Amino acid sequence: xxxxxxxxxxxxxxxxxxxxxxxxxxxxxxxxxxxxxxxxxxxxxxxxxxxxxxxxxxxxxxxxxxxxxxxxxxxxxxxxxxxxxxxxxxxxxxxxxxxxxxxxxxxxxxxxxxxxxxxxxxxxxxxxxxxxxxxxxxxxxxxxxxxxxxxxxxxxxxxxxxxxxxxxxxxxxxxxxxxxxxxxxxxxxxxxxxxxxxxxxxxxxxxxxxxxxxxxxxxxxxxxxxxxxxxxxxxxxxxxxxxxxxxxxxxxxxxxxxxxxxxxxxxxxxxxxxxxxxxxxxxxxxxxxxxxxxxxxxxxxxxxxxxxxxxxxxxxxxxxxxxxxxxxx
Amino acid sequence: xxxxxxxxxxxxxxxxxxxxxxxxxxxxxxxxxxxxxxxxxxxxxxxxxxxxxxxxxxxxxxxxxxxxxxxxxxxxxxxxxxxxxxxxxxxxxxxxxxxxxxxxxxxxxxxxxxxxxxxxxxxxxxxxxxxxxxxxxxxxxxxxxxxxxxxxxxxxxxxxxxxxxxxxxxxx
Numbered sequence: 001x002x003x004x005x006x007x008x009x010x011x012x013x014x015x016x017x018x019x020x021x022x023x024x025x026x027x028x029x030x031x032x033x034x035x036x037x038x039x040x041x042x043x044x045x046x047x048x049x050x051x052x053x054x055x056x057x058x059x060x061x062x063x064x065x066x067x068x069x070x071x072x073x074x075x076x077x078x079x080x081x082x083x084x085x086x087x088x089x090x091x092x093x094x095x096x097x098x099x100x101x102x103x104x105x106x107x108x109x110x111x112x113x114x115x116x117x118x119x120x121x122x123x124x125x126x127x128x129x130x131x132x133x134x135x136x137x138x139x140x141x142x143x144x145x146x147x148x149x150x151x152x153x154x155x156x157x158x159x160x161x162x163x164x165x166x167x168x169x170x171x172x173x174x175x176x177x178x179x180x181x182x183x184x185x186x187x188x189x190x191x192x193x194x195x196x197x198x199x200x201x202x203x204x205x206x207x208x209x210x211x212x213x214x215x216x217x218x219x220x221x222x223x224x225x226x227x228x229x230x231x232x233x234x235x236x237x238x239x240x241x242x243x244x245x246x247x248x249x250x251x252x253x254x255x256x257x258x259x260x261x262x263x264x265x266x267x268x269x270x271x272x273x274x275x276x277x278x279x280x281x282x283x284x285x286x287x288x289x290x291x292x293x294x295x296x297x298x299x300x301x302x303x304x305x306x307x308x309x310x311x312x313x314x315x316x317x318x319x320x321x322x323x324x325x326x327x328x329x
Numbered sequence: 330x331x332x333x334x335x336x337x338x339x340x341x342x343x344x345x346x347x348x349x350x351x352x353x354x355x356x357x358x359x360x361x362x363x364x365x366x367x368x369x370x371x372x373x374x375x376x377x378x379x380x381x382x383x384x385x386x387x388x389x390x391x392x393x394x395x396x397x398x399x400x401x402x403x404x405x406x407x408x409x410x411x412x413x414x415x416x417x418x419x420x421x422x423x424x425x426x427x428x429x430x431x432x433x434x435x436x437x438x439x440x441x442x443x444x445x446x447x448x449x450x451x452x453x454x455x456x457x458x459x460x461x462x463x464x465x466x467x468x469x470x471x472x473x474x475x476x477x478x479x480x481x482x483x484x485x486x487x488x489x490x491x492x493x494x495x496x497x498x499x500x501x
Contacts, residue, residue, distance in 0.1 A: 013444045018361040031350035
């Protein structure tokens, strides 16, 4: 079989696979494709049934009416109207699915963040770049290397320290920091969200995962005296911060992605400044073309390690201590 | 691969933004395959890729309003990529660690179509190259750029991967 024919066959199978999944997928999005047909087609069976019922009622009614000397009350007419009313109502329910979805999600989180950034004129020297670049990426444009560099350079150089300080602060301290910078807490949170967003959609898509390794992280831990020093060095070593999130308790966490030396792995560390912990995760995927994945995790650093002054950890120890990650953050 | 008409795609996206469910269905007809295989090339398996497709179209339904102009196909693909990356980050354990070296969690392949199964047997990089070229319509030059290799190398790697797939397919 030649390549072209093979490609055609592959496409055909892929089309079939996609088609087969369509109904279930559309249903999960609140769209029933079977009901998505021109309004007239949806109403026709109802109208036909209505006409039939009406005709049936008239046929049954005439002999009774005649028997009752031709007198008629308004009751029968009202019943027919009711029947029509029910069909109309059912049709209304079908079309209301998308309306509900629309009102449920008035505004995306990112859109709100962008508005806060723009309206509050946050860091005016940078916000113009942010707003422009992020909008362009969201509209499907791919930024060129210089633009991405500009974006990430400013993210790493200007926000890492500031946001980390803010993320680690108590509620009162946060208020003070926000006041000092002349912005409110919502605005500060918007910085963090935007920062993350920019990282996710810009940097990762352009460069792929940065080439940080677990060995480098272990070296940093071994060379450092405390948690602050570790995270400062991690930040300086490679620009690979990928995610910032807030736990329900209000604490912030940071995720640093890196490309594994093994082709089928994905690795990252999660840093929780609130409890001085760093956790290493390794996700293994698709080895020997079998579909499966594992997610291992091990603490590289936590308060116990720090207090016991036994913070030296080797990659061998990590391998020895790898355990199944089975907790919910 | 059939070329996707960007104007039609844009129209469906704008209609979806207005809450038109049938437009989302049209968008799926046009972009479903690209979305599925974009996610598959990131995640490496069909099960997660299907989840990503579902999240992508749900996200499009919610956020189509954010799209204003520009390449509609690229906008949809960028949503798919983000959703796939999210799944990649949030993966949870499915197997005991002790079994790691000896057993693998296999999903049910009974329903799998033979050629897609053959695709699944390629290495992650080959899988991404074949998917990008055959199913997502990327040129070799675009693939070469993404993988930081020459156009020739991208073509050679693609041919080798296709040969592997053919061997598997014809052997079954």
